Amino acid sequence: MSDATPLSHLEQQLNFLREIDQLKSVVRKSPLIDQSRKENSAEHSWHLAMYALILQDSANTTVNIDRVIKMLLLHDVVEIDAGDHPIHETGDTSAQEAAELQAAERIFGLLPEAQGEELKALWLEFEAAETDDAQFAKSLDRLQPLIHNVATQGGTWVEGQVTEPQVQTRYGQVIVKGSKALWQHAKQLVAQHFKSQQ
Amino acid sequence: MSDATPLSHLEQQLNFLREIDQLKSVVRKSPLIDQSRKENSAEHSWHLAMYALILQDSANTTVNIDRVIKMLLLHDVVEIDAGDHPIHETGDTSAQEAAELQAAERIFGLLPEAQGEELKALWLEFEAAETDDAQFAKSLDRLQPLIHNVATQGGTWVEGQVTEPQVQTRYGQVIVKGSKALWQHAKQLVAQHFKSQQ
Ligand SMILES: [Ca+2]
Numbered sequence: 001m002s003d004a005t006p007l008s009h010l011e012q013q014l015n016f017l018r019e020i021d022q023l024k025s026v027v028r029k030s031p032l033i034d035q036s037r038k039e040n041s042a043e044h045s046w047h048l049a050m051y052a053l054i055l056q057d058s059a060n061t062t063v064n065i066d067r068v069i070k071m072l073l074l075h076d077v078v079e080i081d082a083g084d085h086p087i088h089e090t091g092d093t094s095a096q097e098a099a100e101l102q103a104a105e106r107i108f109g110l111l112p113e114a115q116g117e118e119l120k121a122l123w124l125e126f127e128a129a130e131t132d133d134a135q136f137a138k139s140l141d142r143l144q145p146l147i148h149n150v151a152t153q154g155g156t157w158v159e160g161q162v163t164e165p166q167v168q169t170r171y172g173q174v175i176v177k178g179s180k181a182l183w184q185h186a187k188q189l190v191a192q193h194f195k196s197q198q
Numbered sequence: 199m200s201d202a203t204p205l206s207h208l209e210q211q212l213n214f215l216r217e218i219d220q221l222k223s224v225v226r227k228s229p230l231i232d233q234s235r236k237e238n239s240a241e242h243s244w245h246l247a248m249y250a251l252i253l254q255d256s257a258n259t260t261v262n263i264d265r266v267i268k269m270l271l272l273h274d275v276v277e278i279d280a281g282d283h284p285i286h287e288t289g290d291t292s293a294q295e296a297a298e299l300q301a302a303e304r305i306f307g308l309l310p311e312a313q314g315e316e317l318k319a320l321w322l323e324f325e326a327a328e329t330d331d332a333q334f335a336k337s338l339d340r341l342q343p344l345i346h347n348v349a350t351q352g353g354t355w356v357e358g359q360v361t362e363p364q365v366q367t368r369y370g371q372v373i374v375k376g377s378k379a380l381w382q383h384a385k386q387l388v389a390q391h392f393k394s395q396q
Contacts, residue, residue, distance in 0.1 A: 010253075010256065010379070010380075010383055013252050013253060014345065014383075016252060017245070017248060017249055017252060017253075017342075017345070018231055018345065018349060020245070020248060021230060021231040021232070021245065021346075022231075022232070023241075023244075024230055024237065024241045024245075025230070025232065025234060032219060032222055032223070033216055033219040033220075034219070034220070034223065036223060039222070040241065042240075042241040042244045042245065043221075043222045043238065043240040043241040043244065045244050046221075046240045046241060046243050046244035046247070046271065047215070047218070047219065047222075047240065049244070049247060049267075049271050050215060050218060050271055050272070051215055053268060053271065053272075053317075054211050054214060054215055054309070054313070055208075055211060055215075058208065066264040066267075069247075069264075069267060069268075069271075070251060070267075073244065073247050073248055073251065073267075074248070074251075111252070115252070119251075144215075147212065147215070147216065148219075151216060181208070182208075185208055185212075
């Protein structure tokens with residue numbers, strides 16, 4: 001195919017779907033529950049979509065669960081260019097935000113224009129964490145690694161020497177905004193975990 | 199907790215979400231596009247949900263894309279017990295179907311009853327491949343490994359010595375039921391691939 005031939009609508013869509021295959025190679029800090037290896041961002045996104053499907057009745061408000069699932073499916077695709085940045089990391093967050101925005105422009109830009117704009121808007125809504133749907137999505141993104149850490153004798157908290165008050169702040173403040181019920185339960189799991197470590 | 203204490207609604211839901219973490223360790227025959235390793239069934243399920251989100255305008259009929267996405271998210275969880283069985287495999291399919299049904303009973307049975315029944319019904323609808331939503335979901339489940347095989351100089355077709363007529367039958371018949379447009383495009387990719395192998 002010559003460079004002069006414009007891609008069809010479907011070719012653009014398939015190029016995007018081939019491109020995002022790379023999310024399967026972005027490795028996160030969180031372990032699988034069986035501790036056989038670290039989780040990647042593609043399977044993490046699948047797991048979060050399942051969290052949304054299963055836990056929708058725990059949201060603080062009536063959320064549009066289909067939008068929440070879509071947000072969670074695409075929330076990490078920017079990591080293909082910008083990498084995964086765990087919440088316990090410190091550093092220049094504005095540089096990271098700029099890199100992620102540039103990644104969103106490039107990756108969603110592979111799609112037919114209207115579709116790419118729609119998905120980029122959904123990603124921006126997730127990032128802004130202002131709507132009910134985004135706040136519930138964010139709370140699940142924070143809950144899932146907490147569940148994995150508790151199930152693996154501390155997971156990333158051990159490596160990062162994270163304390164119980166730090167967990168309360170870094171996880172609790174985000175989870176509670178989307179779901180008081182989930183945080184109430186998770187807080188107990190966290191307390192039991194740190195008690196068992198003493 | 200004593201055995202006599204019944205699990206709460208939320209504890210049942212979280213047990214299910216912890217259990218399905220194992221889908222990340224079910225390895226498929228299909229390669230990642232960069233050929234660094236084989237794909238697992240959890241990240242495959244994520245990729246298919248993205249296929250549905252992106253390619254919904256190619257379905258033969260008006261499908262309920264939110265139901266299609268949910269079907270694809272959960273279509274492979276039975277593999278945790280029953281394993282992955284590639285389409286080129288021959289053998290006792292009725293024994294396999296029985297094992298998958300038993301897996302569905304056990305795994306969806308971890309959930310609160312009404313929720314488990316609802317998701318099991320969605321899985322059975324996918325398996326039956328009779329509704330428009332299920333036929334479109336099935337067509338994407340067949341298209342994605344085809345795209346990966348074409349992108350990796352033949353992928354599982356090389357290993358299995360699969361011929362072009364076999365691809366036309368094993369992939370085409372399923373894809374065309376959900377999307378004539380996707381099969382028309384995929385058929386060309388397949389023809390180009392086998393021509394390049396001569
Ligand atoms: Ca992330």
